[in-house]
Amino acid sequence: MNHSFPPFPDASAEEQAEYWLALRESPFYDSEQEKLWQAWLAASRENLEAWQQTQLFFRRMETLHPAQVRRIEQSVQKAGRAAAAGPSLWRWPIAACLMLALCLGWAFNAGYFADFRTGTGEQRRIQLSDGSTVILNTASSLSVDFSEKQRVIRLHGGEAYFKVAADPARPFEVVASGGRVRALGTAFDVKQWQGDLAVTVYEHSVRVAFADGATIERLPEGQRVASRDGKSGTPEQANLKQAAAWQERRLVFKEKPLQQVIDDLNRYRPGKIVIADPDLAAHGVTGVFDANAPEAALAVIENTLAVSETRLTDALIVLHRH
Numbered sequence: 624m625n626h627s628f629p630p631f632p633d634a635s636a637e638e639q640a641e642y643w644l645a646l647r648e649s650p651f652y653d654s655e656q657e658k659l660w661q662a663w664l665a666a667s668r669e670n671l672e673a674w675q676q677t678q679l680f681f682r683r684m685e686t687l688h689p690a691q692v693r694r695i696e697q698s699v700q701k702a703g704r705a706a707a708a709g710p711s712l713w714r715w716p717i718a719a720c721l722m723l724a725l726c727l728g729w730a731f732n733a734g735y736f737a738d739f740r741t742g743t744g745e746q747r748r749i750q751l752s753d754g755s756t757v758i759l760n761t762a763s764s765l766s767v768d769f770s771e772k773q774r775v776i777r778l779h780g781g782e783a784y785f786k787v788a789a790d791p792a793r794p795f796e797v798v799a800s801g802g803r804v805r806a807l808g809t810a811f812d813v814k815q816w817q818g819d820l821a822v823t824v825y826e827h828s829v830r831v832a833f834a835d836g837a838t839i840e841r842l843p844e845g846q847r848v849a850s851r852d853g854k855s856g857t858p859e860q861a862n863l864k865q866a867a868a869w870q871e872r873r874l875v876f877k878e879k880p881l882q883q884v885i886d887d888l889n890r891y892r893p894g895k896i897v898i899a900d901p902d903l904a905a906h907g908v909t910g911v912f913d914a915n916a917p918e919a920a921l922a923v924i925e926n927t928l929a930v931s932e933t934r935l936t937d938a939l940i941v942l943h944r945h
Contacts, residue, residue, distance in 0.1 A: 636673035639663065644677050737764035737779055744891045744914070746872075754788035755795065758870055760814075761914070762890045769793075781890075782814040784825075784870060801850055802833040807841070812866065814849075816886070821849035823866045872914040878907045884924065885942070892917040894938040903930065903944060 634642075643660050664670055741747050741759050749757040751767060753774060759765065763781020768774075774790070776783075778799040787795045787806040795806040797813050801820025804813055809827035813820070822831050824844050831839040831848060837855035842848055847861035868875040874891075876884050882904035885896050891914050898904040906928060912920035921940070925932060933941040 636667070636669045637677065639670070640673040640677040643674070737777075738766045740764035741781070743893050744917075746870075751788075753790060753793070753795075756786045758784040760784075760869055760890075778813055778815050780815055782812065782816070782869070784810070784812045784867070786810045800834065801853075802831060802855075804832075805830040809844075816890075818853060819850045821847065823847040823861050823863070825863055825867070868911075869914065874912040874914050874920070876911075877909050879909075880904060881906045881908050881924070881928070884908045884910075888912075888917050888920060894940070896921065896940045896942065899941050899943045903928075903942065 643663065646656060647660065664674060739747065739749055739757075739759060741761055741763050744761050746761060747759045749759060751757065752769060755774075757765070757776075760782035763783060764779040765781075765783060766777040766779070768777065770793075772793060774793050774795045776785070776795075776797045778797055783797075785795075785797065785806065787809055789808055797804040797806075799813065799815040799820055801815055801818060804811065804822050807828045807830065809829055810825040811829050812823040812825070814822075820833065822829060822842060824842050824846055826844055828841045828843045831842050833850055833855035835850070835853060835855050839848060839858060842858055845861055845863060846858045847866065848858045849856050865875045865877070874884075874887055876887075882898060885898055885904075889896055908924065908928075910920075910923065910927075912923070921932075924930065925942070929945060930942050931945050933943065
């Protein structure tokens with residue numbers, strides 16, 4: 624190992640602390656690095672306080688809302704840019720160590736006590752007590768709260784397709800952190816992912832109330848609407864066959880940013896795939912992939928886009944340009 628490696632030479636004490644935390648948990652840490660870390664820790668009170676705060680932050684990782692993870696992924700991309708800058712700063716293995724420490728253990732507590740849940744790559748069909756049916760997609764969870772006056776589904780995260788049984792006396796609503804969807808006698812899909820909400824209507828219509836206050840009183844059959852970064856979007860025509868492909872274990876993309884494709888692949892495999900280059904993340908991708916074979920899909924993407932990967936166990940894969 625190159626022991627002359629400095630921890631973020633021009634970075635803040637907080638960033639240096641994150642570096643050391645990652646390195647100490649990596650296979651690259653040895654006795655000489657221990658001496659360098661001790662020297663850094665003793666160099667200033669600011670370093671000591673940054674170290675304490677960073678430890679506290681990572682101990683609380685499991686309580687983070689998915690939207691808060693974006694701050695961490697920005698740090699990952701920053702590390703990736705530094706890695707690509709040249710040998711005087713980062714090498715890919717060290718950058719990968721930081722990313723691994725940031726990504727391991729992301730097990731969010733949202734939906735921990737959910738009535739129904741699916742694991743990574745799993746799908747589940749649920750028959751509700753009112754006769755409605757739900758197809759719960761991979762890595763998803765929901766709770767059911769039915770009473771004499773209302774039917775409420777709480778989608779804690781992930782995606783679900785709802786076929787709602789008619790019951791005029793009891794409105795059917797899906798509640799998520801990104802907003803609320805009320806069925807108007809319908810079949811529809813709701814996806815709650817990283818703080819954003821997407822709704823696709825297959826039959827009849829729904830009412831959508833986003834968390835930012837925007838409301839669509841009637842989203843008709845064949846339409847889709849989604850929020851982005853917490854801001855509601857504009858309804859658009861949906862390709863229902865393509866939108867429903869996940870129910871047949873297919874992932875279909877047409878000129879979608881690579882970041883969106885990777886986000887979906889991450890839902891079908893354990894661990895985390897991270898794109899280190901923002902320009903690469905924005906690259907358009909068109910393709911049909913088998914949800915049962917996410918590794919094969921990743922291989923196709925890498926070969927097609929001439930992308931390299933740095934793999935530090937299957938827990939973390941970092942994509943970057945050659």
